[in-house]
Amino acid sequence: MKVGLSTLRGLLHENVVELKFRRRRPKPGISLTRRMLCTTCDEILKSTEGRRALHFEDTRQPPKFNLTGKNLEIVWDLFKQDYRCVSGDEVEIISVIPKDEFWHYYNENLYKMTPEQKETFFNI
Numbered sequence: 001m002k003v004g005l006s007t008l009r010g011l012l013h014e015n016v017v018e019l020k021f022r023r024r025r026p027k028p029g030i031s032l033t034r035r036m037l038c039t040t041c042d043e044i045l046k047s048t049e050g051r052r053a054l055h056f057e058d059t060r061q062p063p064k065f066n067l068t069g070k071n072l073e074i075v076w077d078l079f080k081q082d083y084r085c086v087s088g089d090e091v092e093i094i095s096v097i098p099k100d101e102f103w104h105y106y107n108e109n110l111y112k113m114t115p116e117q118k119e120t121f122f123n124i
Helices: 006-013 048-053 099-110 115-123
Strands: 015-021 033-039 072-077 082-087 092-098
Touching: 006 015, 006 072, 006 092, 015 082, 015 099, 033 082, 033 115, 092 099
Parallel strands: none
Antiparallel strands: 015 033, 015 092, 033 072, 072 082
Protein backbone atom coordinates (compact mmCIF):
# COMPACT_ATOMS: atom_id res chain seq x y z
CA MET A 1 0.00 0.00 0.00
CA LYS A 2 1.43 3.36 -1.01
CA VAL A 3 0.90 6.26 1.39
CA GLY A 4 1.80 9.91 1.69
CA LEU A 5 4.53 11.17 3.98
CA SER A 6 2.15 12.49 6.65
CA THR A 7 0.42 9.10 6.90
CA LEU A 8 3.80 7.36 7.03
CA ARG A 9 4.96 9.68 9.84
CA GLY A 10 1.88 8.87 11.88
CA LEU A 11 2.35 5.13 11.44
CA LEU A 12 6.06 5.29 12.31
CA HIS A 13 5.39 7.31 15.46
CA GLU A 14 3.17 4.58 16.96
CA ASN A 15 4.38 1.35 15.31
CA VAL A 16 7.19 -0.56 13.64
CA VAL A 17 6.64 -0.47 9.90
CA GLU A 18 7.93 -2.77 7.18
CA LEU A 19 8.63 -0.63 4.13
CA LYS A 20 9.64 -1.35 0.56
CA PHE A 21 11.23 1.29 -1.64
CA ARG A 22 13.39 1.75 -4.73
CA ARG A 23 17.14 1.79 -4.07
CA ARG A 24 18.77 5.17 -4.66
CA ARG A 25 21.93 3.44 -5.80
CA PRO A 26 21.07 0.16 -7.55
CA LYS A 27 23.54 -2.68 -7.09
CA PRO A 28 24.28 -5.11 -9.94
CA GLY A 29 22.68 -8.51 -9.41
CA ILE A 30 20.52 -7.30 -6.48
CA SER A 31 16.87 -6.31 -6.44
CA LEU A 32 16.08 -2.73 -7.48
CA THR A 33 14.04 -2.42 -4.28
CA ARG A 34 14.94 -2.74 -0.61
CA ARG A 35 12.87 -3.60 2.43
CA MET A 36 13.32 -2.14 5.89
CA LEU A 37 11.83 -2.55 9.35
CA CYS A 38 11.84 0.87 10.94
CA THR A 39 10.20 3.15 13.49
CA THR A 40 10.32 6.54 15.16
CA CYS A 41 8.34 5.31 18.20
CA ASP A 42 9.99 6.66 21.36
CA GLU A 43 8.28 4.04 23.54
CA ILE A 44 10.18 1.33 21.66
CA LEU A 45 13.44 3.09 20.86
CA LYS A 46 14.07 4.89 24.15
CA SER A 47 13.15 1.93 26.32
CA THR A 48 15.84 -0.09 28.05
CA GLU A 49 15.18 -2.93 25.60
CA GLY A 50 15.35 -0.56 22.63
CA ARG A 51 18.71 0.80 23.66
CA ARG A 52 20.06 -2.68 24.41
CA ALA A 53 18.56 -4.84 21.64
CA LEU A 54 18.23 -2.24 18.85
CA HIS A 55 21.31 -0.20 19.86
CA PHE A 56 19.26 2.98 19.63
CA GLU A 57 21.06 6.29 20.20
CA ASP A 58 19.43 9.71 20.26
CA THR A 59 20.35 12.07 17.45
CA ARG A 60 22.95 14.66 18.29
CA GLN A 61 22.18 17.19 15.57
CA PRO A 62 19.25 17.98 13.33
CA PRO A 63 19.80 17.36 9.61
CA LYS A 64 21.45 20.14 7.62
CA PHE A 65 18.65 20.16 5.06
CA ASN A 66 14.88 20.59 5.03
CA LEU A 67 13.32 17.13 5.38
CA THR A 68 9.83 18.27 4.39
CA GLY A 69 11.12 20.08 1.30
CA LYS A 70 12.75 16.86 0.14
CA ASN A 71 9.74 14.72 1.18
CA LEU A 72 11.91 12.71 3.62
CA GLU A 73 11.48 11.21 7.06
CA ILE A 74 14.33 10.10 9.32
CA VAL A 75 13.70 6.65 10.81
CA TRP A 76 15.59 4.09 12.90
CA ASP A 77 16.39 1.02 10.78
CA LEU A 78 16.05 -1.97 13.13
CA PHE A 79 18.39 -4.28 11.17
CA LYS A 80 21.10 -1.79 10.25
CA GLN A 81 20.68 -0.19 13.71
CA ASP A 82 21.19 3.31 12.43
CA TYR A 83 19.25 6.30 11.17
CA ARG A 84 18.02 6.29 7.57
CA CYS A 85 16.15 8.79 5.44
CA VAL A 86 13.04 7.41 3.77
CA SER A 87 11.54 9.20 0.79
CA GLY A 88 7.80 9.60 0.74
CA ASP A 89 7.85 9.59 -3.06
CA GLU A 90 7.84 5.85 -3.71
CA VAL A 91 7.54 4.09 -0.37
CA GLU A 92 5.21 1.14 0.01
CA ILE A 93 3.99 -0.18 3.36
CA ILE A 94 4.19 -3.97 3.56
CA SER A 95 3.10 -4.44 7.18
CA VAL A 96 2.62 -2.61 10.47
CA ILE A 97 3.51 -4.04 13.88
CA PRO A 98 1.77 -2.18 16.74
CA LYS A 99 4.11 -0.97 19.48
CA ASP A 100 2.39 -3.11 22.12
CA GLU A 101 3.07 -6.26 20.04
CA PHE A 102 6.58 -5.39 18.90
CA TRP A 103 8.72 -7.02 21.62
CA HIS A 104 6.85 -10.31 21.27
CA TYR A 105 7.41 -10.11 17.49
CA TYR A 106 11.07 -9.25 18.06
CA ASN A 107 11.67 -12.18 20.41
CA GLU A 108 9.81 -14.68 18.21
CA ASN A 109 11.14 -13.54 14.82
CA LEU A 110 13.86 -10.92 14.63
CA TYR A 111 16.12 -12.01 17.48
CA LYS A 112 16.61 -15.44 15.90
CA MET A 113 17.49 -14.20 12.40
CA THR A 114 20.94 -14.94 11.02
CA PRO A 115 22.88 -12.30 9.07
CA GLU A 116 22.05 -14.21 5.87
CA GLN A 117 18.32 -14.15 6.68
CA LYS A 118 18.50 -10.41 7.32
CA GLU A 119 20.27 -9.86 4.00
CA THR A 120 17.58 -11.89 2.23
CA PHE A 121 14.91 -9.79 3.95
CA PHE A 122 16.48 -6.56 2.63
CA ASN A 123 16.54 -7.75 -0.96
CA ILE A 124 13.12 -9.35 -1.45
